[in-house]
Amino acid sequence: MSEFDPSTHPHRRLNPLTNEHVLVSPHRNKRPWLGQTEAPQVTSLPQYDSDCYLCPGNVRSGGQRNPVYDQTYTFVNDFAAVLPPPAPSAPLAPHPLLTTEPVHGACDVLIFHPRHDLTLARLAVEDIGRVIDQWIHIYRQRGSQDGIRYVQIFENKGAIMGCSNPHPHGQVWSLSEVPTLPATEIASLKRYSFSGSPASEAPRGPKGRPCLLCDYAHLEMHQQERIVVQNEYWVAVVPWWAIWPFEILLLPYKRHIPSIAHLSAEEKSALANILVKITTRYDNLFSCSFAYSMGIHQRPTPSSSSQDEDEQDDIAHLHFHFSPPLLRSATIRKFLVGFELMSEAQRDLTPEQAAGRLRDCSEVHYLDKE
Amino acid sequence: MSEFDPSTHPHRRLNPLTNEHVLVSPHRNKRPWLGQTEAPQVTSLPQYDSDCYLCPGNVRSGGQRNPVYDQTYTFVNDFAAVLPPPAPSAPLAPHPLLTTEPVHGACDVLIFHPRHDLTLARLAVEDIGRVIDQWIHIYRQRGSQDGIRYVQIFENKGAIMGCSNPHPHGQVWSLSEVPTLPATEIASLKRYSFSGSPASEAPRGPKGRPCLLCDYAHLEMHQQERIVVQNEYWVAVVPWWAIWPFEILLLPYKRHIPSIAHLSAEEKSALANILVKITTRYDNLFSCSFAYSMGIHQRPTPSSSSQDEDEQDDIAHLHFHFSPPLLRSATIRKFLVGFELMSEAQRDLTPEQAAGRLRDCSEVHYLDKE
Ligand SMILES: O=P(O)(O)O[C@H]1O[C@H](CO)[C@@H](O)[C@H](O)[C@H]1O
Ligand SMILES: O=P(O)(O)O[C@H]1O[C@H](CO)[C@@H](O)[C@H](O)[C@H]1O
Numbered sequence: 001m002s003e004f005d006p007s008t009h010p011h012r013r014l015n016p017l018t019n020e021h022v023l024v025s026p027h028r029n030k031r032p033w034l035g036q037t038e039a040p041q042v043t044s045l046p047q048y049d050s051d052c053y054l055c056p057g058n059v060r061s062g063g064q065r066n067p068v069y070d071q072t073y074t075f076v077n078d079f080a081a082v083l084p085p086p087a088p089s090a091p092l093a094p095h096p097l098l099t100t101e102p103v104h105g106a107c108d109v110l111i112f113h114p115r116h117d118l119t120l121a122r123l124a125v126e127d128i129g130r131v132i133d134q135w136i137h138i139y140r141q142r143g144s145q146d147g148i149r150y151v152q153i154f155e156n157k158g159a160i161m162g163c164s165n166p167h168p169h170g171q172v173w174s175l176s177e178v179p180t181l182p183a184t185e186i187a188s189l190k191r192y193s194f195s196g197s198p199a200s201e202a203p204r205g206p207k208g209r210p211c212l213l214c215d216y217a218h219l220e221m222h223q224q225e226r227i228v229v230q231n232e233y234w235v236a237v238v239p240w241w242a243i244w245p246f247e248i249l250l251l252p253y254k255r256h257i258p259s260i261a262h263l264s265a266e267e268k269s270a271l272a273n274i275l276v277k278i279t280t281r282y283d284n285l286f287s288c289s290f291a292y293s294m295g296i297h298q299r300p301t302p303s304s305s306s307q308d309e310d311e312q313d314d315i316a317h318l319h320f321h322f323s324p325p326l327l328r329s330a331t332i333r334k335f336l337v338g339f340e341l342m343s344e345a346q347r348d349l350t351p352e353q354a355a356g357r358l359r360d361c362s363e364v365h366y367l368d369k370e
Numbered sequence: 371m372s373e374f375d376p377s378t379h380p381h382r383r384l385n386p387l388t389n390e391h392v393l394v395s396p397h398r399n400k401r402p403w404l405g406q407t408e409a410p411q412v413t414s415l416p417q418y419d420s421d422c423y424l425c426p427g428n429v430r431s432g433g434q435r436n437p438v439y440d441q442t443y444t445f446v447n448d449f450a451a452v453l454p455p456p457a458p459s460a461p462l463a464p465h466p467l468l469t470t471e472p473v474h475g476a477c478d479v480l481i482f483h484p485r486h487d488l489t490l491a492r493l494a495v496e497d498i499g500r501v502i503d504q505w506i507h508i509y510r511q512r513g514s515q516d517g518i519r520y521v522q523i524f525e526n527k528g529a530i531m532g533c534s535n536p537h538p539h540g541q542v543w544s545l546s547e548v549p550t551l552p553a554t555e556i557a558s559l560k561r562y563s564f565s566g567s568p569a570s571e572a573p574r575g576p577k578g579r580p581c582l583l584c585d586y587a588h589l590e591m592h593q594q595e596r597i598v599v600q601n602e603y604w605v606a607v608v609p610w611w612a613i614w615p616f617e618i619l620l621l622p623y624k625r626h627i628p629s630i631a632h633l634s635a636e637e638k639s640a641l642a643n644i645l646v647k648i649t650t651r652y653d654n655l656f657s658c659s660f661a662y663s664m665g666i667h668q669r670p671t672p673s674s675s676s677q678d679e680d681e682q683d684d685i686a687h688l689h690f691h692f693s694p695p696l697l698r699s700a701t702i703r704k705f706l707v708g709f710e711l712m713s714e715a716q717r718d719l720t721p722e723q724a725a726g727r728l729r730d731c732s733e734v735h736y737l738d739k740e
Contacts, residue, residue, distance in 0.1 A: 004458040004470075010451065011460055012471040012547065020550045023451060023473065031449035032431055035534030036409075061402055079401035081380065081393060081709070081716055088374040090381055094593075096567055097586050098610050100374075101382040103393065154708035162705025164405030171708065177382065179714035180390045197466055216467050223464075240468050295712025323711050335532025338524035338541065339451070341693050342665025344549035346451055 007350050015241035016192070016212060017185045022241055022345040029328075029348040037331040038160050041289045045117035045166055054167035056114045066111075071127075072134045073111040080107035082175055085146055105148060105175040110134055112168040119157065119168050119289055121279035121365060128272040135172075135296070136260050142174035143301030150178045150300050158291025160325060160333065170294075178300045185297060188212060189315045205256045206314040213317035216240075217253035226351050228358040229277045233270040236278050238355040243345040245327045245334050246285065246354050248278060251319040258299035258316045277363055282324065284361040292324035377720050385611035386562070386582060387555045392611055392715040399698075399718040407701040408530050411659045415487035415536055424537035426484045441497075442504045443481040450477035452545055455516055475518060475545040480504055482538040489527065489538050489659055491649035491735060498642040505542075505666070506630045512544035513671030520548045520670050528661025530695060530703065540664075548670045555667060558582060559685045573625045576684040583687035586610075587623035596721050598728040599647045603640040606648050608725040613715040615697045615704050616655065616724050618648060621689040628669035628686045647733055652694065654731040662694035 004011075010025045053060040056068045062078030082105035090100035112131050113123055120128060139151045155170035156163040178186070189205075189212050198210035202218035205211035217235055220226055226237040228248060239249040252267060263271065282290035299316035303309055327334040327348065340346055362369075374381075382391045423430040426438045432448030452475035460470035482501050483493055490498060509521045525540035526533040548556070559575075559582050568580035572588035575581035587605055590596055596607040598618060609619040622637060633641065652660035669686035673679055697704040697718065710716055732739075 002458055004460045006460075006470070009457055009460075010453055010473055012473045014469055014471070016467050021471070021547075023545075023549075025451040028449050028451055033534070035532055036529040039406075079398050081395040081398055083380055087379055088372055090374045090376070090379075095585075095589055097386050097582070097589060099384055100376070101384070101391070103380055103382045150713075152709060152713045154712050156705075156708040159406040162405055162707040164403070173709050173713070175393075177391075179393075181713050212467070215465075219465055219467060293708045293711050295708060297712070321712060335526075337532040338526040338663045338665060339522060339543055341663050342524050342667070342691060343520075343522045343543070343551050 007353060012344075013241045015239075016216075017188050017241075018181070019184075019188065020345065022243055022347060024347055024350060026348065026350050026353065033328065033332055035335070038326075038333055040331060041158070041291075043289070047115050047117050049116045049167070052116055052165060052167050054109075054111050054165055054169055055116050069111070070114055071130050072113070074108055074134060074138065077107035077109050077171065081173060082107060085176075101177070103176055104146065105173065106142060106145075108138060108142070108172040108174075110138065110170050110172060112170065116167045119166075119279065119283075120155075120275055121283045121289075122367075123168070123276070125269070125272045125276055128275055129269060131170075132260070132263075132268055132272055136263070138172050138174075139259065139298075139301075140261055142172065145174075147176050147304065148174045148301055149303055150175050150182060152179060152182070152295065154293060154295040156293050158289065161291045161293050163291075166289075182297055182300070186300070186313065186316055189317065190312060193315050203253075203255045205317070206311070209315070211256050211315065211317050213251055213319060214253070214256050217251050221253055226355045228281065228355050229274060229363075231270050231274050231277075233267045234274045236274060238351040238358070240351060242351045242354065243336070243347060244323045244325065245347065245349060246282070246324050246358060247351075248322040248324075248358075249319060250274065250278065250322070251317065257318045258314050259318055260296065260298060262318070278322065280363055280365050281358050281361040282322075284366050285358060286326060286330040287366045288330035290324055290326065292322050294320060294322050296320050377723060382714075383611045385609075386586075387558050387611075388551070389554075389558065390715065392613055392717060394717055394720060396718065396720050396723065403698065403702055405705070408696075408703055410701060411528065411661075413659070417485050417487050419486045419537070422486055422535060422537050424479075424481050424535055424539055425486050439481070440484055441500050442483070444478055444504060444508065447477035447479050447541065451543060452477060455546075471547070473546055474516065475543065476512060476515075478508060478512070478542040478544075480508065480540050480542060482540065486537050489536075489649065489653075490525075490645055491653045491659075492737075493538070493646070495639070495642045495646055498645050499639060501540075502630070502633075502638055502642055506633070508542050508544075509629065509668075509671075510631055512542065515544075517546050517674065518544045518671055519673055520545050520552060522549060522552070522665065524663060524665040526663050528659065531661045531663050533661075536659075552667050552670070556670070556683065556686055559687065560682055563685050573623075575626045575687070576681070579685070581626050581685065581687050583621055583689060584623070584626050587621050591623055596725045598651065598725050599644060599733075601640050601644050601647075603637045604644045606644060608721040608728070610721060612721045612724065613706070613717060614693045614695065615717065615719060616652070616694050616728060617721075618692040618728075619689060620644065620648065620692070621687065627688045628684050629688055630666065630668060632688070648692070650733055650735050651728050651731040652692075654736050655728060656696060656700040657736045658696075658700035660694055660696065662692050664690060664692050666690055 085104040093099040192212035193209040236250045325333040455474040463469040562582035563579040695703040
């Protein structure tokens with residue numbers, strides 16, 4: 001029998017953050033694609049669009065007018081998924097299988113820049129620095145309000161990721177509960193801190209305990225195989241357990257950092273720097289404005305009720321997930337459907353192959369070469 | 371303060387099968403939609419298409435020719451995600467965070483009918499009966515081979531669900547491991563069987579222990595609010611914890627049934643019957659051929675190594691999940707992106723509202739009314 005080759009033989013990998021498997025079937029990427037293709041991205045946008053509800057000075061769907069902002073601009077979502085307290089409490093569940101939990105919070109929209117046509121990949125590093133400062137501001141501000149326990153910062157980029165407006169913006173949903181996925185990840189980090197096998201020279205978490213993500217970053221720095229780009233403080237990898245074809249996990253590797261509020265000035269500017277590099281490589285992969293959902297996972301915000309839980313929450317290690325749907329070209333995506341929805345994530349190329357492809361991309365944006 | 375109203379006040383519900391929450395934000399359905407719309411479905415298809423690789427007598431992309439079948443037809447997927455044994459074993463993991471698990475199995479394609487233009491909603495009940503018989507046949511046959519532990523039957527319907535060919539067909543992926551989601555569900559069923567609060571008159575699982583899904587079906591039959599359609603043996607609900615706008619859970623409620631291989635003749639014909647009713651209501655909701663992913667969850671197939679585990683697996687209770695993406699019309703879908711991918715599922719109308727809408731649909735197909 002031939003030797004095991006991850007780029008030929010189907011196998012499963014485990015995501016230690018979620019305890020879920022992904023089925024890797026690299027040979028499947030060879031099949032012809034006869035299914036749905038995506039509309040090509042609009043490549044040239046005006047710097048200002050009078051119909052855009054996010055452009056400076058324009059009126060939003062809720063009726064308010066945006067100021068003529070010249071850097072970032074944050075406002076409360078006109079159709080927020082969660083609302084500020086107080087909220088009436090739900091009646092007692094008739095049976096434990098039919099429970100309702102109250103939740104409150106706030107949804108903010110953060111416009112990255114006044115220019116309608118610039119994405120993260122096209123913004124100056126200083127402009128991205130301002131976005132980071134604004135993320136920190138919202139994390140701190142919302143996190144100190146009304147029993148908020150989690151501040152979820154994210155960006156949906158591209159129509160195929162449900163984004164309804166190309167004007168560069170992200171969202172922040174702040175909730176009175178730690179949502180499912182961050183809660184699962186934090187539970188895994190806590191478990192690992194008591195029972196993990198620390199990589200010898202990796203940074204440690206609070207109380208000198210091992211940190212799953214510090215150890216993981218350390219292993220990746222050593223192996224290099226899945227690294228897309230790295231700088232003095234940050235490393236971006238296609239993780240061992242990636243689901244999306246060109247998924248990226250971005251995290252700091254030099255020290256344990258619970259949240260964006262813990263970043264030093266140098267760490268912040270290195271972050272702005274690597275964000276430009278990641279998004280530029282993404283755009284260059286298929287010469288298009290690369291769609292993705294991006295989300296920041298970090299420390300829950302202090303709970304007023306449990307000091308013990310608060311201390312334990314310091315085990316969170318700041319990281320960014322990028323989940324981009326494209327698989328083979330600017331118009332051919334990966335569908336996570338039937339088997340993936342019903343059974344288990346499945347991917348068609350190895351994370352090592354995906355990282356290699358992204359590593360081969362230039363850091364000069366394709367539009368600047370024309 | 372006003373009284374709690376699930377169709378106005380944001381709240382969270384728990385999915386007891388996965389232990390994940392869903393954020394329900396019913397007021398959000400009012401927001402205007404400015405994002406991507408889906409291509410309208412092709413409504414008239416020929417009965418036979420010479421370019422279709424699934425039609426009788428045609429050549430597939432792998433080069434083989436289909437026989438001139440006249441009922442169902444099953445063949446091995448030309449681009450299978452898992453392959454038969456033996457497979458070379460992966461080298462030892464350098465660290466517990468970087469583990470590889472071997473997996474083997476088989477991927478089958480099941481064509482439902484020779485007619486290119488007929489979906490489940492348009493097939494005769496007897497034809498669906500033949501599809502069910504074929505599912506049972508594959509479940510039994512694959513389940514008795516080569517250490518197969520799980521037989522995942524599913525259907526991707528519609529281009530927006532990654533289906534590349536409208537010819538009515540489904541797939542069956544059989545694996546040497548129980549995949550993530552069925553494994554999670556079965557763990558929940560096992561836990562509940564030891565600690566659940568049984569609904570007094572619901573059927574019991576093996577050894578008289580409570581069954582989470584038998585109890586749940588019993589509660590729904592009592593409340594009626596989330597039922598879309600029911601017959602003598604089966605009930606279809608928009609589950610309490612539904613993620614997709616018009617998600618359906620279909621399950622038997624009269625007795626505990628681990629798998630499709632355990633169905634009586636009457637239960638099988640009642641299943642064919644309710645499958646037509648569900649898919650017809652789906653098509654009628656927005657007068658289109660309604661896209662979805664459908665999957666059957668049931669008992670893992672016997673393991674040769676553990677008799678104890680095999681007995682415990684009888685706690686599985688057969689059920690079907692339907693995950694349809696459309697939200698507001700034939701061209702406006704729900705995007706499960708940023709917040710949903712990074713934090714927690716979120717929905718824009720209540721399961722009760724969705725069930726009411728589907729209940730209001732006719733059981734006569736809209737194309738038969740024209
Ligand atoms: O096998 P198909 O129909 O070509 O492929 C479709 O279903 C598979 C199983 O859900 C997915 O992995 C693919 O992304 C999807 O396009
Ligand atoms: O709030 P938006 O951008 O209108 O909406 C988008 O992002 C939300 C959060 O991920 C999703 O719930 C919506 O389905 C999606 O269309």
